[in-house]
Amino acid sequence: MSDIAIRVQDIGKLYRMGERRGGYTTLRDSLTGALRNSFRARRNGVSTNGNGHSLAADGAPAQGAFWALKNISFDVQRGEIVGIIGRNGAGKSTLLKILSRITDPTEGEIDIEGRVGSLLEVGTGFHPELTGRENIFLNGAILGMKRAEIAARFDEIVAFAGTEKFLDTPVKYYSSGMYVRLAFGVAAHLEPEILIIDEVLAVGDAEFQKKCLGKMGDVARSGRTVLFVSHNMAAVTRLCKRCIFLQSGRLVEDGNAHKVTSAYLQKTLASSASHVWNLSEAPGDEVVRLRAVRVRALDGAVSEAFDIRQPIGIDIIFDVLEPGHMLAPNIHFFDESGINIFITIDQDANWRRRPRPVGRYCSTAWIPGNFLAEGRIMVRVAITTFSNMAVHLDESDVAAFQVIDATDGDSARSDYAGHLPGVVRPLLKWETIYESKTDDSLLGVVTQM
Amino acid sequence: MTTASIPVAPAPRKLKLRPKTGWQALDFAELWHYRELLWILAKRDIQVRYKQTVLGILWAVIQPFAQMIIFTLLFANNGFPTDGIKPPIFYFSGSICWLLFATSLGNSGNSLVNNQNLITKVYFPRLVMPIASCVTGFVDFAISLVLLVALMAWYHVVPTATIFFLPLFVALALLASLSVGLWLSALNVQYRDVRYVLTFVVQFWFFATPVIYPASMLKKHWEKVLVSLNPMSGVVEGFRWSLFGRSAPSFMIIVSVIIISILLAGGLFYFRRMEKTFADFV
Numbered sequence: 001m002s003d004i005a006i007r008v009q010d011i012g013k014l015y016r017m018g019e020r021r022g023g024y025t026t027l028r029d030s031l032t033g034a035l036r037n038s039f040r041a042r043r044n045g046v047s048t049n050g051n052g053h054s055l056a057a058d059g060a061p062a063q064g065a066f067w068a069l070k071n072i073s074f075d076v077q078r079g080e081i082v083g084i085i086g087r088n089g090a091g092k093s094t095l096l097k098i099l100s101r102i103t104d105p106t107e108g109e110i111d112i113e114g115r116v117g118s119l120l121e122v123g124t125g126f127h128p129e130l131t132g133r134e135n136i137f138l139n140g141a142i143l144g145m146k147r148a149e150i151a152a153r154f155d156e157i158v159a160f161a162g163t164e165k166f167l168d169t170p171v172k173y174y175s176s177g178m179y180v181r182l183a184f185g186v187a188a189h190l191e192p193e194i195l196i197i198d199e200v201l202a203v204g205d206a207e208f209q210k211k212c213l214g215k216m217g218d219v220a221r222s223g224r225t226v227l228f229v230s231h232n233m234a235a236v237t238r239l240c241k242r243c244i245f246l247q248s249g250r251l252v253e254d255g256n257a258h259k260v261t262s263a264y265l266q267k268t269l270a271s272s273a274s275h276v277w278n279l280s281e282a283p284g285d286e287v288v289r290l291r292a293v294r295v296r297a298l299d300g301a302v303s304e305a306f307d308i309r310q311p312i313g314i315d316i317i318f319d320v321l322e323p324g325h326m327l328a329p330n331i332h333f334f335d336e337s338g339i340n341i342f343i344t345i346d347q348d349a350n351w352r353r354r355p356r357p358v359g360r361y362c363s364t365a366w367i368p369g370n371f372l373a374e375g376r377i378m379v380r381v382a383i384t385t386f387s388n389m390a391v392h393l394d395e396s397d398v399a400a401f402q403v404i405d406a407t408d409g410d411s412a413r414s415d416y417a418g419h420l421p422g423v424v425r426p427l428l429k430w431e432t433i434y435e436s437k438t439d440d441s442l443l444g445v446v447t448q449m
Numbered sequence: 450m451t452t453a454s455i456p457v458a459p460a461p462r463k464l465k466l467r468p469k470t471g472w473q474a475l476d477f478a479e480l481w482h483y484r485e486l487l488w489i490l491a492k493r494d495i496q497v498r499y500k501q502t503v504l505g506i507l508w509a510v511i512q513p514f515a516q517m518i519i520f521t522l523l524f525a526n527n528g529f530p531t532d533g534i535k536p537p538i539f540y541f542s543g544s545i546c547w548l549l550f551a552t553s554l555g556n557s558g559n560s561l562v563n564n565q566n567l568i569t570k571v572y573f574p575r576l577v578m579p580i581a582s583c584v585t586g587f588v589d590f591a592i593s594l595v596l597l598v599a600l601m602a603w604y605h606v607v608p609t610a611t612i613f614f615l616p617l618f619v620a621l622a623l624l625a626s627l628s629v630g631l632w633l634s635a636l637n638v639q640y641r642d643v644r645y646v647l648t649f650v651v652q653f654w655f656f657a658t659p660v661i662y663p664a665s666m667l668k669k670h671w672e673k674v675l676v677s678l679n680p681m682s683g684v685v686e687g688f689r690w691s692l693f694g695r696s697a698p699s700f701m702i703i704v705s706v707i708i709i710s711i712l713l714a715g716g717l718f719y720f721r722r723m724e725k726t727f728a729d730f731v
Contacts, residue, residue, distance in 0.1 A: 109466070111463070124570040124571055137489065147489075
């Protein structure tokens, strides 16, 4: 099987600044963004090339326009499973949107042979007021399934989701776990020849993620062509033989999944232990903007490498632009394979559940020494309001650092010098009781405890 | 997995994606292919519409019924002519025909914005959205029509043979709302002002349409011209004519058909032209 399912030639996509780009924007973002656009477009009198995109006379992006994708070319063979990786804003989602026909390329050509199904989100079109049963049919139709197909797979979908008892309950009463399971159940039974998936695995509990990965493995083995975008390197290397690495809208590497993912990890990790943004490009919304992230030692020195025994401080420096929000900065730590080691949420008693006045803040989280395992750690920073669940910003890979476990003998690895698995390496307290007699009294002590 | 035997729906096997510039051809074949989605989206809107309301589907008839009472008390009792038709029936028939247009227009005008989560996450011909919204408005109308029949029976009004033209005027009202809805929904994607414009456009349009007065009441030349140019005049007048057989508004209907056709064709092409940027702007 060597025929080509997807041929992408010299694809480019130009966006005007402030226009919605790939990634997940909130409803309010896109609403205010759209309004801002309309005003900006009118004010600047930007000329468009008839494609809704502004171009200067020489074809270079006009002011405020940027190429979300440029000069992207690749072929996908029938039956191939290709992972697409890259940082936030690298153009992954834009590429998937173009391939799924949601948005048009500004330039270039794409030829696709085969029925395409795309899953850019779990539960697209689910309506909270409708029952599980009604939503299965609605969602299926939205994903391009025929009524007869859905009806034929209905029992399978329900069994997969494990929501038999709640089929006639409106999904607004579902727990988020049930909701996601049902949504993925429908999606997993979509059987196109070419499947385009965007990080649908980023939801649900670990067990359900495993189930989803298994299901996707089945899809892969059944000979279908799959394009799979993810931040989860472990999943990418497990599912895909080939991988494409995008950076700032350009295709950087295309080849063996193991090679490309490690190139990606190296590149992203090379980003220093501190990251500073100008206000104009600072991640965030009208409420709060992220200005800097630093990884530092107790003495304040910014560093990319820490001894495992040393505490590590993560500074989040942010500007509050709109007063009155109860903001909770939180940090997510990932290891090299993309596994989320843990999440920490700011619980500083002075600011917790307290509306913050406008100004600059520096919140520091301290990771104790003897806690993380050795290796590269990637930092993701988010600032959230829990009361009405607003995510003001959520930036992956804003900083990275290395934890080094020297074999001095006083860390958790003790005198062992070989490879130690595990994402944490705490130094636990061990106790020993010794008796010279070997009758059963000590066994009794232990079992009674 | 035991699903291998399910036939896969015929879909375009070969796709060529190219940057689109300028005007696009209308693709009715593709629209037809997505008819099931169109139907299920319309069904969703209908199902959701009156959920968690006490009166439920009754809301569909409360509005025209209340209008009928107010108009009868306010206008008919103060000497407004009703073309020799019993005032309550005159107003109710006008109201439901107008409401069919107004609700369908409101729904389709906001359809893209209200479904932006779908537009940014899946592909389907975007035309499905405003069309499905018009179907929703039709359901309310069908329920009101039942009440109209009951009212006519109550007042012993017997429909004339012209009743066979009724579906034509219902279709015209729907096409009129779709034709304007296409323009507004596409504009709404970029300019949310449309949402507000819609509200008062519908309000003004109501007074320019012979709902609370018969077109025959207008005597001044400019009034006649203005009302004739309004495509809904011919529709509402024609709707009443098909029910009661009085004062056939032949000229007005021709004007309506022409204007609706122009608006619809323009709307379809404008919509298709803007379609490719919906996901980027909505």
